Amino acid sequence: MNKEEQVRMGFRDLFNKMSWLNKFKMEDRLRGYKSSEVHCIEYIEKNIDSNVTKLAESLYMTSGAISKVTKKLMKKGMIESYQKPDNKKEIYFRLTEQGKVIYQIHEELHKEFQERDKAVFEQITEEQFDSMLSFMEKYSRHLDAEIKKQGIDIKSE
Template sequence: MEDAYRTINEVLVNLINEIWELEEKAIITEEFRDITNNDMHVIEAIGLGEDSNMSMVAKKLNITVGSLTTAMNSLVKKKYVKRERSETDRRVVYVRLTEKGRKAYLHHEDYHRQMTKVILERLDEKELPVLMKTLDALTEFFTGYVPAK
């Protein structure tokens, strides 16, 4: 059991690091060289819908609205995102992707699609439930994790 623990731990740590590094190399291409991997995840959280506001996006990213404001200012300046005040409630600010932002979003989505496709192509129908159970356990850990103080 100790060998299994060590192997799984090593694979998970390496996989997380490799995904982060490879994703940055894959999605921050010449066309999108003016943004960071974090910017791309803000773009992803805004999405292609029409009704994202700052609070909704911050909640998706599990960050404060203040932290998001800094990233959003940069993305607006670089013309990936535009802000629009609600006509019914001027306190509400909607954020929407520009055409440039939509291109970045679709580019990022394509990377994720390719990654998922490779995994699914290697599994048979009996293996898929095991992967799903494993991913559910990881999701449960990450969403419920509270750092020790």
């Protein structure tokens, strides 16, 4: 296996291990919520004037899928919709008090996972961080270009 294959496999393996390790606590503490719902809640809390388009772009989901998720979250009392007085066409979302509780649980879990993994990150030098970040940015830009080249429009699917 060449280094390129090792990097690809390494990323996939790391992602899968993190997902598997985090899954049990996430499912236990956030019982009754799907990953897409929790990430939707997270995005809405962290971004002012969240709407279907912004959520779809950020979460790499279709507008139709986001509409379903937001309807479920509204039904569960986690989010509410609102409109601006000067723009009655666009619908935005914000968290309810119940939604903020779920957001807070999710944040606590992320902090717990960061604390668990802290020992590894403390050993990384600034140069190593810079190198890894540079690679991820390049790879991300490449993937963005490929998405654009294929004419994939997340919003309209």
